Amino acid sequence: MVPFPPESPASGIGDLGFHRVLWYRRTVKAVDIDSTDHRPGRRLLLHFGAVDYRADIWISGMHVASHEGGHTPFTVEVPDGQAGFDIVVRVEDDPQDLAQPRGKQDWEEKRHVVWYDRTSGIWQPVWLESVPRQHIAHLSWRANVAGASATLSIELAERPKSETRLQLNLSVGDTALADHSVRLTEPRTDVVVPISVLRNGQSLSDYLWSPESPTLVDAVLELSVVGDDPDAVGSYFGIRDVGTEGGSFLLNDRPYDVRAVLAQGYWAESHLAAPGPEALRAEVELIKSLGFTTVRMHQKIEDPRFLYWADRLGLLVWEEMPSTYEFSTTSSARIVAEWTEVVRRDSSHPSVVVWVPFNESWGVQHVATEVPQQDLVRALYHLTKALDPTRLVVSNDGWEHTRSDLLTIHDYENEAARLLASYQDRDAVQRSIDGIASNGRRLLIGTHDERAHTAAAPVVLSEFGGVSIDPPGRDGWGYRLVESHYHLEEHLVGLFAAAHESHGLAGWCYTQLTDTAQETNGLADAQRIPKLPAERIRAIVEGVGFSPPSDEPTYSESNRTHDAAASMPARDG
Known part of the structure; x- marks a missing residue:
């Protein structure tokens, strides 16, 4: 079942083991070609939305294309004179190749810590299109x-x-x-x-x-x-x-608070592939219904149909490259090539406002001290600005920035008073970013000019929170564990109040939107049902619901239902 990875239940296979090589075959009949309005003198194109990781394509026994890069599209022209044809696709996706951009896909056979079951092979749509010879x-x-x-x-x-x-x-x-x-x-x-x-x-x-x-x-x-x-x-x-000015993120030349949520774009039934096209619209609607203006798509190049709905419904997007997990000439060449394709694909979407080529020094683990790794990070920053000078670029989200248009910090301090003390005003922020930060990392690296530029940039707390409900007998994972929905609401009230009361931040990003595999720290569960009433989460996120709950309510499934996600669509054929 395409476009679902074989590791997922939606594929009809659901095998979570290693799949280094996968084969696909399909016969395209004349009636399929006729549906494209194809006729002599035109070109028949075969489009692949994304295939992870390396693909070779044969049409009627003829090798016609190769593509490397698991998150970007490519197109094959069907040879002339084909009234019907066979397509064969061979995919190589080595789960233990750490030089391969893989994001949150686990390199171990069983998922662990914050990495998830893999998404191999064809995971975005494949379709035919008939076009004129010149098009x-x-x-x-x-x-x-x-x-x-x-x-x-x-x-x-x-x-x-x-x-x-x-x-x-x-x-x-x-x-x-x-x-x-x-x-x-x-x-x-x-x-x-x-x-x-x-x-x-x-x-x-x-x-x-x-x-x-x-x-x-x-x-x-x-x-x-x-x-x-x-x-x-x-x-x-x-x-x-x-743009940026005076410590603020600017949208249309006016200060605009970044009120963001981190999203993994992962579904239990279909992994990184959406379970259906309607699910991508529902995801944007869910984010907006909870009061967020911005989403940070974490370690995933999201389906273009998600970006379409972000454009049409109004949601700012931070787009982040899936990481490699080693530094080498091979990993460097791969990430530069694929990132170039990413920027090319998505540079027209008005929703995309920030490019993020690196996260938490993944793939450049010694960037603080190793000049070649710093050179790669600064090269990606400047390459991105050359490809698209109209957007902001975060060089290495979370810490160890060279030159960066925003200074982003990951801080999972879960005591609200301490969190506020670190970011209450610009002086407090300056104390937090000098030297070694509270997360044990340097925030500023590189040349004197790079440090000075980034130190003067607007500061965004781009990961905080991560609160998980962990009642007795349940094995959940989060940066802070609480016992019940009541305690979750109480804790969220304090954390978001601290974020809103800060005068040293240009914005923040809460971790995270939904439970994902063993990470149970979502505002909604894996089925996209909010853990508190959606209107209550929205009030807390927007800064108008900071009074703590007066007593301990029972949040049932019925009062946690969210309209946009309640009727999740059937999978694609």
Whole structure:
């Protein structure tokens, strides 16, 4: 059952052992091809959303493609003249190759501590598409609020012939924003489109994207080539800016509090693959219903359909590269190559505001003292800025930062008074980040200029909390164990009050959204049911529900049901 990994129950296999090599085979029939509206003179493309980790593809016995990288898409062209064909896919996913970007997937046979059962093989959708011979192979958008324009970067399948034209139409709802036509002479072109309504500063906010008002610009592109079918593509983008100033994270040039939750994007029945497309929308709705404006996707490059709903419903996203667990020339080359593909894939999503290439020095374990490891971290920071200068980059989330646009700290101090004392104001924060931090790590490393830049950056407590209910007889895991739902609420009230009362932080990120495998420290359980009434969690998260519970209630399954997650969809076929 694709796209479910063989380790998961949803695949119909559910074997949690090591699967170093996997084979897939499928026969595509003429009726399948007809459903794409394919006809002679066009190209038939086979798209793979993500295959972990290394894939080789044969079509009717002919080897047509190889791809390395378990979290990024690739496309294969089906050879001409195929009325029907066999697809064979060989996947290599060595669970003990520590130079392979793997994130939270365990390298031991049985999951342990904070690592989970593996997701091997095809874990995102596979689909066919029929396109003209000359077509739009890739596009991305970059809005310029101050310049009242948007730049379209477009790549064609081949070098254009004479009289290749692109027609662009931009609109918001029923309001037309721009009609633009350009002749294309190169296979890669940047097209700057003026958007005159952005020049009116008094109505500018009507067109800006934010979690509170996720306005999207719809784009229709038509590529016209003499003697060939036109290629029509629908797209969209958001108009927004992100930046920093005076210790604050800025959204659309205004201070914006980072009110985030850490999410693993993991389901018991399907692992890193979503159990169905509706589950990705439900995840965004759950996060928003609990009062968060931001999600930090932890050690996972999430399905693009999740980012679509984050764009459309209004949720800020921190996107984080899954880590390797060794430092070597092989691991360095792999992470640079795959991270480049990640930024390319997701650079048009307005929801994505922060890139995170490293987390807690995983894969660069001696970055504090080893210059080559520092060089890799700073190289990824600068590479990311070169690929996308419009977003913030956190060089190494949690500690041991070289140059970084945000200074992020992981602190699981669970006594509210102590937590507040560490971040109450900028002076307290400065004392916390000088030298060795409370987590036993240095926060600032690298050159004098790098340290100075990062020390002046806004500070985000990007992991805190991690509270787990652990009644007698249950074997739960968390950074703090409490006995009941009542004690969970009491503890959350104190922790979030401390976070809100801090004047030294630009924001924070609570660990975590849902229980995940042996980590039972979610605000919701593994079935996405909140452990307290959703409205109560929302009040605590938003800072309006800090009164402790007056007595010990019993939270039943019925009053913990969350509408967006209560009817989890059936799995994909």
